[in-house]
Amino acid sequence: MGYSRENLKKIKEEFSQKRLEAQKECERRTVELEEKYLDLKKLNALIRETGIRIMETAFSGEKDIEGKIKDIEAEYDANISIRKSFLDACGCPGDYFDVKYECELCSDEGFDDNGKMCICMKRALALATYESSGIGKLISRQSFENFDLGYYKAGEERNNMKLVLESCKDYASTFDSKTSENMLFFGTTGLGKTHLSTSVAKTVIDRGYDVVYETAQKLFDDFEHEKFSHDYNSDRESVTRKYFDCDLLIIDDLGTELSTQFTVSCLYNIINSRINNEKPMMISTNLGQKELRQRYADRITSRLFGEFSVMVFKGEDIRIKKLDEE
Numbered sequence: 001m002g003y004s005r006e007n008l009k010k011i012k013e014e015f016s017q018k019r020l021e022a023q024k025e026c027e028r029r030t031v032e033l034e035e036k037y038l039d040l041k042k043l044n045a046l047i048r049e050t051g052i053r054i055m056e057t058a059f060s061g062e063k064d065i066e067g068k069i070k071d072i073e074a075e076y077d078a079n080i081s082i083r084k085s086f087l088d089a090c091g092c093p094g095d096y097f098d099v100k101y102e103c104e105l106c107s108d109e110g111f112d113d114n115g116k117m118c119i120c121m122k123r124a125l126a127l128a129t130y131e132s133s134g135i136g137k138l139i140s141r142q143s144f145e146n147f148d149l150g151y152y153k154a155g156e157e158r159n160n161m162k163l164v165l166e167s168c169k170d171y172a173s174t175f176d177s178k179t180s181e182n183m184l185f186f187g188t189t190g191l192g193k194t195h196l197s198t199s200v201a202k203t204v205i206d207r208g209y210d211v212v213y214e215t216a217q218k219l220f221d222d223f224e225h226e227k228f229s230h231d232y233n234s235d236r237e238s239v240t241r242k243y244f245d246c247d248l249l250i251i252d253d254l255g256t257e258l259s260t261q262f263t264v265s266c267l268y269n270i271i272n273s274r275i276n277n278e279k280p281m282m283i284s285t286n287l288g289q290k291e292l293r294q295r296y297a298d299r300i301t302s303r304l305f306g307e308f309s310v311m312v313f314k315g316e317d318i319r320i321k322k323l324d325e326e
């Protein structure tokens with residue numbers, strides 16, 4: 001399982017910033033009250049010194065070290081209780097001097113004591129992955145929950161879609177970046193291919209994987225742009241690396257791009273490299289088998305038909321049906 005390096009770095013920085021701000025805010029709050037009540041300032045200083053006094057006593061070589069440490073601890077408890085009454089009297093909460101972290105579970109560290117990632121950091125990473133995956137906006141509108149089988153004609157059409165929907169749900173909920181298969185969605189425009197790809201992406205991201213979703217046209221544009229700007233910016237971070245590195249790559253609308261020798265060789269490069277590295281892909285296309293063969297070289301179609309599980313979307317354009325209802 002892998003979050004993208006960029007997102008992980010970004011979120012870790014955000015977390016340490018968040019911790020720092022919470023600490024600063026606590027400091028500001030403390031100074032404000034201490035300036036108002038000098039006795040409180042003295043009391044806080046005594047409380048803060050406790051640790052050092054205990055250490056000093058422990059290494060002092062004096063007699064009855066244990067007894068002396070107990071005295072210091074008793075003094076500490078007494079000071080804490082005086083401070084509590086003091087805070088009560090000025091109408092401040094008992095935890096006034098505690099740093100207020102957003103997450104009580106991990107104090108905004110993002111990890112628990114055993115180094116396990118906290119739920120709050122997982123959530124932040126999922127949100128960052130929605131953004132970086134390229135489907136930020138679609139994800140808020142399209143999910144398995146609002147995929148409506150009612151738009152498909154009762155009978156064979158709807159039964160087929162029901163199977164496709166179940167397969168996609170199953171794929172997403174059991175997705176594994178090492179063992180999941182590749183999927184190829186066939187079907188004309190407006191049959192829900194994008195909706196289901198997005199839903200798969202959302203579930204897989206929520207489960208902690210790095211997903212990249214792009215239309216074929218945009219993906220090839222990125223390669224082209226990189227190729228032609230390469231000489232000027234050779235040390236620039238590669239924008240196309242994500243297509244090779246992510247756990248799941250989803251290419252939408254294959255066949256709508258302007259096909260050239262360059263796009264065909266890019267496509268081959270991605271498919272081949274991901275298959276060799278056992279990294280799953282999901283590709284959707286409006287083209288039929290025959291058109292795919294005409295458009296792309298054998299070395300591509302043999303991989304598409306040999307290494308991908310095919311899902312066929314059948315029916316009438318549901319987008320038109322949806323518009324009719326509005």
Ligand SMILES: [Zn+2]
Pocket residue numbers: 103104105106107108109110111118119120121
């Ligand atoms: Zn947390």
